[in-house]
Amino acid sequence: MTQTQITWIEGAIVEDEVHMSIVELSQASRTPQDLIMSWVSEGVLSPVGSSPEDWRFSGNSLQRAKTAAHLTHDLELNTPGVALALDLLDEITRLRNQLRRENLG
Numbered sequence: 001m002t003q004t005q006i007t008w009i010e011g012a013i014v015e016d017e018v019h020m021s022i023v024e025l026s027q028a029s030r031t032p033q034d035l036i037m038s039w040v041s042e043g044v045l046s047p048v049g050s051s052p053e054d055w056r057f058s059g060n061s062l063q064r065a066k067t068a069a070h071l072t073h074d075l076e077l078n079t080p081g082v083a084l085a086l087d088l089l090d091e092i093t094r095l096r097n098q099l100r101r102e103n104l105g
Contacts, residue, residue, distance in 0.1 A: 020062065022057070031065055031068075044064065044086055071086070
């Protein structure tokens, strides 16, 4: 008789309607606040609000911050390099979606 192991993975979906402060984003992405501020100044993240104390980040910002953190730590990219890499990844996603739509139409 063969035994099958089942592994359960639990997670949470963070919706765009969720808004996090810089402190919450820092904790959720395991990224220092000063690095998040540099990503904002470079256009990697676009919070709503006029100052870091007032900034609110969407659920999409959490995924971008996690990706930016990986690019920073794993590939040792600087902030402008992270911005460029994320722009290129966004363009790849856009082109793939366009290709899928054209192939379905």
